[in-house]
């Protein structure tokens with residue numbers, strides 16, 4: 001492992017102690033082999049003038065909710081040293097009191113809550129303290145003879161700390177270990193917390209950071225000499241099985257989950273290892289991973305649903321073995337080891353699933369290494385339970401934003417580069433759906449990016465590209481729950497006796513046949529969806545056709561019939577199929593002021609009259625349709641199928 005220190009970059013963070021603290025914290029955060037997603041913590045001790053001009057000794061500790069990789073000055077909480085030292089001398093202290101007193105001792109009450117390790121940072125007599133959950137330290141110490149190995153590698157340079165619960169108990173344990181000692185004189189440079197992580201310290205930011213790199217490198221070298229090479233194998237990805245697994249996990253979780261399959265040769269190699277079902281499920285690298293991943297992953301055997309159910313049963317048993325009055329969390333796995341397929345991670349959102357995937361990837365590599373150098377022996381489940389159900393940790397998860405209507409769902413929307421299609425994609429994304437937008441417009445990837453979605457250029461009349469786009473959605477997110485079949489064209493108006501045959505054929509192909517082709521390919525996945533729903537976008541023209549629009553009106557009428565048949569076919573699978581019939585919308589690029597004026601004058605109307613020519617005299621906007629479709633895909637329409645919903649401001653030919 002290399003030091004990432006760079007003089008120029010360091011100077012850009014400011015030469016004061018806090019500036020240097022921000023910089024080297026980020027250096028730690030930049031290396032996923034050291035810390036992942038909010039793990040680890042750092043601090044710096046400074047003397048400052050307070051508001052009244054008096055000198056005050058402070059410990060700036062990483063604030064809760066901040067990630068070392070991106071932390072800023074305001075991410076550190078300034079806590080008075082005298083208060084932290086006083087706390088360390090108490091015989092006991094409840095978690096509640098600790099959190100409260102840490103906040104009370106902050107010179108800026110608006111700063112984030114200080115790390116639960118603030119007291120520990122304060123009692124270490126060095127300006128800079130760096131703490132990580134380095135993978136190599138886990139591989140080294142999650143073992144029967146971890147302490148002996150640490151001694152062998154680091155000699156008397158580090159203090160060995162047996163595992164105890166983080167927070168006040170850990171701070172007390174270390175206070176006892178260092179009481180009356182002169183760590184400088186002894187040449188102590190850090191502490192190895194068995195089955196937890198590494199601390200290094202120094203009065204210089206760079207030295208403390210580079211000590212960290214040096215010690216992790218020593219562990220890595222030791223392991224490299226003794227460890228087996230990581231396994232590798234090719235995946236034989238089964239997307240339908242992935243969609244089924246996601247459905248099984250979502251059911252136990254109680255909410256739709258995004259699933260991320262890691263089918264890299266390393267992930268598949270790991271999943272294929274003999275006995276991985278045993279050693280791969282013994283426990284996490286470091287206790288705080290269990291908040292994201294639970295104690296252990298699921299192991300997926302021949303029958304997907306049975307595998308997920310036995311995980312849930314085992315989780316309930318684990319809970320009852322250790323619970324004392326807590327409420328059980330959901331029993332769904334957060335990641336799974338899946339022979340032949342790799343490692344699959346789950347989350348309420350894509351971001352959550354990716355965080356779990358990162359931890360799972362690190363875990364697989366480290367567990368494999370640990371097992372090959374003498375046996376992987378993580379913390380006992382009782383210790384993990386204490387962390388998983390520790391209120392201070394649960395509080396971190398509770399802080400998340402409220403659940404959105406479509407959170408965890410995957411939506412496929414066709415024809416969404418502009419107009420109604422775009423508005424639909426946007427509404428679904430706003431409500432939390434992971435949207436994959438298909439359009440023939442070359443700009444679709446850029447357009448979808450604006451709403452946090454993925455756009456794929458597809459000609460919907462071609463078979464293989466459509467299949468590939470559907471497969472992409474399943475491969476990336478684990479399945480498809482919402483399909484909005486919207487793509488359509490409005491050909492130029494021509495009466496039957498003069499219209500070009502090609503106009504008719506093309507209209508039927510795009511407005512009808514491409515939808516039938518899409519259904520043919522997507523329904524098998526939708527059957528594995530969660531609260532699945534299909535929505536077609538029809539037209540007011542179906543019930544209120546106009547002269548010269550035969551191809552368009554007929555295609556929308558046939559599409560409506562397609563929707564009705566699909567509703568009949570899919571009802572036994574609890575899949576809802578509905579159609580929305582919008583009136584024309586004018587808030588799209590197609591309708592230039594000139595075009596509007598021309599159309600209005602054809603009816604002898606002003607532009608305003610033309611735009612609101614319906615019973616309620618309201619203009620129908622793209623977003624009205626977007627929001628309606630989002631509602632139709634939501635639980636509001638849980639018991640509605642085969643319905644035709646007009647969004648047209650009322651039309652006497654439709655009513």
Ligand SMILES: [Zn+2]
Nearest residue numbers: 040133196197
């Ligand atoms: Zn830690």
